[in-house]
Amino acid sequence: MSLLELRVNGRVHSIDRDPDTPLLWILRDQFNLTAAKYGCGIGECGACTVLMDGVAVRSCMTSVSEAVGAKILTLEGLFAVEGHPLRRAWLGEEVSQCGFCQPGQIMNAAELLGRVADPSTSDVRAAMSGNICRCGSYPRIEKAILRAAKEMRHE
Amino acid sequence: MSSGTTLSRRDFLKGLGAGGAALVLGFRMALPGEALAEGLIFEPNANIVIDASGAVKLWIPWQEIGQGSLTAISMLLAEELEADWNSIEMQMAPALRKFGRMSTGGSRSVRESWEPLRKAGAGAREMLVAAAAAKWNVDPSECRARSGKVLHKSSGRVLGYGELVEDASKLEEPESPKLKTADEFRIIGRSIPRVDSPDKVDGKTIYGFDLKHENMLTATLLGSPFLGGKLLSFDDSAARAIPGVQDVMELEGDIAVLADDSWAALRGRDAIKAEWEPGKGSDFDSEVFRVEIRDLTSGPGTEARHDGDAPSALMSATRTVEALYELPFLSHAPMETMNATASYTEGSLNVEVPTQGPSWCRSMAERAARLHSSKIHLRPMLAGGGFGRRLWPDYVDAPVRLTRKLKRPVKVIWPREVDFAWDYFRPASAHRMRAGLDENGKLIAWAHTLASPSISGMMNPAAVANGLDEGVLAGAENLPYAIDNLLVDLHLPPCDLPVGWLRSVYDQNNAFANECFMDEIALAMKRDPVELRLELLAESPRLRGTVERVAELAGWGKESSLARGMSCHHCFGTSVAMVAEVSGSERPKVHRIFAAVDCGPVVHPDSLRQQVEGGIAYALSAALYENAVVSEGRVQKQNFDDYPVLRMDEMPEVVVETVDSGSEIGGIGEPPVPPTAAAVCNAWFAATEPRVRRLPILN
Numbered sequence: 006m007s008l009l010e011l012r013v014n015g016r017v018h019s020i021d022r023d024p025d026t027p028l029l030w031i032l033r034d035q036f037n038l039t040a041a042k043y044g045c046g047i048g049e050c051g052a053c054t055v056l057m058d059g060v061a062v063r064s065c066m067t068s069v070s071e072a073v074g075a076k077i078l079t080l081e082g083l084f085a086v087e088g089h090p091l092r093r094a095w096l097g098e099e100v101s102q103c104g105f106c107q108p109g110q111i112m113n114a115a116e117l118l119g120r121v122a123d124p125s126t127s128d129v130r131a132a133m134s135g136n137i138c139r140c141g142s143y144p145r146i147e148k149a150i151l152r153a154a155k156e157m158r159h160e
Numbered sequence: 161m162s163s164g165t166t167l168s169r170r171d172f173l174k175g176l177g178a179g180g181a182a183l184v185l186g187f188r189m190a191l192p193g194e195a196l197a198e199g200l201i202f203e204p205n206a207n208i209v210i211d212a213s214g215a216v217k218l219w220i221p222w223q224e225i226g227q228g229s230l231t232a233i234s235m236l237l238a239e240e241l242e243a244d245w246n247s248i249e250m251q252m253a254p255a256l257r258k259f260g261r262m263s264t265g266g267s268r269s270v271r272e273s274w275e276p277l278r279k280a281g282a283g284a285r286e287m288l289v290a291a292a293a294a295k296w297n298v299d300p301s302e303c304r305a306r307s308g309k310v311l312h313k314s315s316g317r318v319l320g321y322g323e324l325v326e327d328a329s330k331l332e333e334p335e336s337p338k339l340k341t342a343d344e345f346r347i348i349g350r351s352i353p354r355v356d357s358p359d360k361v362d363g364k365t366i367y368g369f370d371l372k373h374e375n376m377l378t379a380t381l382l383g384s385p386f387l388g389g390k391l392l393s394f395d396d397s398a399a400r401a402i403p404g405v406q407d408v409m410e411l412e413g414d415i416a417v418l419a420d421d422s423w424a425a426l427r428g429r430d431a432i433k434a435e436w437e438p439g440k441g442s443d444f445d446s447e448v449f450r451v452e453i454r455d456l457t458s459g460p461g462t463e464a465r466h467d468g469d470a471p472s473a474l475m476s477a478t479r480t481v482e483a484l485y486e487l488p489f490l491s492h493a494p495m496e497t498m499n500a501t502a503s504y505t506e507g508s509l510n511v512e513v514p515t516q517g518p519s520w521c522r523s524m525a526e527r528a529a530r531l532h533s534s535k536i537h538l539r540p541m542l543a544g545g546g547f548g549r550r551l552w553p554d555y556v557d558a559p560v561r562l563t564r565k566l567k568r569p570v571k572v573i574w575p576r577e578v579d580f581a582w583d584y585f586r587p588a589s590a591h592r593m594r595a596g597l598d599e600n601g602k603l604i605a606w607a608h609t610l611a612s613p614s615i616s617g618m619m620n621p622a623a624v625a626n627g628l629d630e631g632v633l634a635g636a637e638n639l640p641y642a643i644d645n646l647l648v649d650l651h652l653p654p655c656d657l658p659v660g661w662l663r664s665v666y667d668q669n670n671a672f673a674n675e676c677f678m679d680e681i682a683l684a685m686k687r688d689p690v691e692l693r694l695e696l697l698a699e700s701p702r703l704r705g706t707v708e709r710v711a712e713l714a715g716w717g718k719e720s721s722l723a724r725g726m727s728c729h730h731c732f733g734t735s736v737a738m739v740a741e742v743s744g745s746e747r748p749k750v751h752r753i754f755a756a757v758d759c760g761p762v763v764h765p766d767s768l769r770q771q772v773e774g775g776i777a778y779a780l781s782a783a784l785y786e787n788a789v790v791s792e793g794r795v796q797k798q799n800f801d802d803y804p805v806l807r808m809d810e811m812p813e814v815v816v817e818t819v820d821s822g823s824e825i826g827g828i829g830e831p832p833v834p835p836t837a838a839a840v841c842n843a844w845f846a847a848t849e850p851r852v853r854r855l856p857i858l859n
Contacts, residue, residue, distance in 0.1 A: 006403060023403065026423050027423065030421060030422050030423035033370070033422065034378075034421040034422055034423070035421070037372070039363070039366070039370040040362075040363025040364075041363075042369070042495070042496070042544070043369065043422070043497070043573075044495050044496075044497075044576070044800075045576045045800050045801075046426075046575060046576055046799075047576075047799055047800075047801060049799060049800040049801050050800050052495060079363075080362070080363040081362075084361075084362055084363070092361055092362070095361045096353070096357055096358065096361055099351075099353070099354060099357060099766055099770070100361070101226075101354070101356070101357050101360040101361060102226035102227065102228070102770055102774055103225060103226025103494070103495065103496070103542075103543060103544050103545040103546075104226065104356065104357075104360030104361075104365055104542075104544070105367060105494075105495040105496045105544025105545060106495045106544075107360055107361060107363075108363040111361070129808075130808050130809045131809065133808045134807040134808050134809040135807075136807075136808070137495070137800060137805055137807060138495070138777075138808075139493060139494055139495050139545050139547070139777075139778065139781075139805065140226050140495075140545060140770075140774045140777075140778075141773050141774035141775070141776065141777025141778055141806075141811070142770075142773075142774070143773075143777060143807075143808040143811035144773055144811060144813065144814060145770075145773075146808065147808065147811075
């Protein structure tokens with residue numbers, strides 16, 4: 006166990022935990038930020054995706070010690086500001102079915118739009134293919150990202 | 161969505177003494193025979209309450225597993241009740257005996273709600289109108305209901321439903337209320353925003369996996385690494401040394417690790433050294449099983465359907481076509497792994513569980529807790545996918561036993577590896593198909609010998625003692641094509657691997673065999689596959705209509721740079737025809753799939769599209785990649801690294817159109833699944849031979 010400071014959604018948390026603990030479980034079990042989901046535990050499905058200094062990471066494979074010093078953003082933080090274009094797009098395209106993978110999808114999309122203002126369909130597909138959806142919401146995720154990108158460019 | 165208690169009508173009326181007036185109504189689902197025998201059908205299901213504020217509370221005995229049914233079902237009530245859509249507070253009903261057998265499968269939620277909920281809404285509307293008319297001393301025919309209010313046309317007087325519920329509740333429920341005609345619908349047929357979407361998009365939805373209670377322990381389980389293993393001994397010293405691990409114990413032949421949080425439980429599980437003794441099924445091998453069932457189809461099975469004389473027709477045929485199709489076991493792999501949470505409140509057991517089978521879960525909880533069902537409050541949670549896996553209740557046993565032992569709330573979570581290993585797999589199957597053509601090239605005979613383990617038989621061998629199982633035969637026995645000599649026979653091999661229902665069940669297997677074979681026959685006859693189907697579907701006008709529509713939609717017969725393949729299938733009350741557009745030589749690239757769907761009335765057009773897109777994605781994933789391999793009794797693929805599934809880069813464009821033949825309402829969750837693989841394989845054959853007869857394509 007060791008005392009760690011984590012900066013999550015603009016707030017600093019101190020926790021006493023094994024530094025090898027995956028960030029996912031700290032977010033979910035210690036900070037009650039349950040938007041990030043457990044899907045596979047091996048970084049294959051993307052349900053646990055959060056941003057660290059703007060970069061999408063699989064929080065199930067990221068130890069808290071790696072997260073120390075970084076600005077961690079979860080879906081709760083991303084949508085804390087009202088009217089995020091991704092939120093509007095996700096609702097507008099009615100993306101969710103079971104919804105379980107969507108927080109990870111949205112965080113991955115947020116990273117993409119942070120890097121590429123005007124992504125092509127193939128940019129979207131390449132960037133999003135690390136995130137599994139078993140309900141088959143893929144066509145809508147694609148549309149939602151292109152829609153949000155367009156909106157953000159015109160803001 | 162909030163939790164709630166469903167009151168019986170009697171209880172509710174008693175409660176009214178406290179002040180609030182309300183109109184309490186029930187609707188009855190079609191209950192299975194056993195519910196009738198128990199007398200349950202005579203107890204009114206008070207699951208609709210309109211209170212004095214005008215709020216409409218609806219408890220829905222179907223579970224939301226992502227298919228959008230909470231929204232669509234509520235729309236049925238709102239339409240006929242003439243409710244203000246925003247006044248409806250819907251939630252999933254807890255598992256209570258009076259609802260009969262609660263389970264969500266068979267694409268039944270919306271279609272089985274279609275009539276009872278509309279009738280309940282219409283009945284309530286008539287009562288509210290009658291109450292207003294009486295108040296105004298006018299004839300009810302002069303009044304009409306709109307958006308939660310009753311209006312008197314000539315005088316312009318208006319009363320809200322909340323103001324009328326007290327009087328309305330004293331009236332008799334009309335026996336046969338007048339339902340709207342389709343042209344009068346104002347809500348049904350509109351793509352109203354899904355009620356579950358905002359919380360899901362915000363990450364605020366609490367799934368079972370997210371539950372937290374005061375003083376709760378999180379537990380996970382370690383079981384035998386091979387089927388049928390028996391626990392001999394285990395060493396938990398390393399597990400107990402992990403900070404946060406509270407306890408380790410043997411539980412019904414498995415090992416439970418209880419901890420303060422999820423990570424400690426998962427690490428504790430990994431740290432246990434256990435020895436297991438092989439038992440029944442410990443040598444199971446899916447490849448051996450594949451060969452076994454393939455060989456079985458060389459001999460005749462139990463006849464399920466025999467029209468004319470298929471063996472003679474095949475003997476006398478000028479030309480025969482033969483093919484063997486094989487499908488593997490499949491894992492369900494919903495995104496949310498199995499989990500359930502159990503706790504006690506004043507001697508009553510609470511079980512919170514993402515499930516498709518609340519009644520079975522409640523029965524399992526009764527046994528595990530040794531409590532009467534009246535002491536069990538089982539609350540279905542929104543589920544992170546189901547696909548049939550969550551019809552089984554097996555994930556409920558451990559949390560109930562653990563909370564009983566420890567007297568603390570316990571959440572049991574399954575790591576992905578356990579979720580794969582303890583699945584009830586989609587049955588593998590083998591299909592030997594034979595067709596005969598006469599000297600004029602006419603299709604005169606069709607024989608389908610099918611071998612697949614029975615899900616019903618696994619639960620109750622007596623149910624299939626005659627060698628037949630309607631479930632396994634679904635889509636095979638009821639072949640829609642008009643062929644004079646038709647034989648379908650069946651082998652039901654015993655199988656040590658647990659099998660279960662997966663989205664569209666055996667229809668997926670049988671449609672693959674039927675529809676690939678139909679293309680092989682068309683090729684032998686030198687006929688166009690669409691034209692041949694249209695001819696043979698003369699007696700199946702609904703399915704024929706979808707074939708016609710999809711051919712038109714896809715521009716079948718016109719020049720295209722992509723290869724095309726078609727298929728069609730009718731199941732769960734709905735006809736679907738598809739055309740897939742494919743290219744590629746090493747592996748198929750599926751560019752686009754057109755689907756024409758006839759499911760009768762469409763309640764929520766966008767949900768329908770979601771189900772078609774999702775059904776195609778799920779089926780294409782299986783067709784391309786999925787194969788649950790078991791060797792030496794061990795489920796070999798236990799995570800997404802070695803059990804690949806469809807990802808966005810391979811998702812085709814999906815074009816959906818509905819066909820309105822005026823048929824009664826059908827399901828939509830499952831029907832888009834069965835035709836997909838055959839459409840893709842038929843298209844790929846057109847693009848590049850040879851033909852795929854064994855799934856997955858990328859074996």
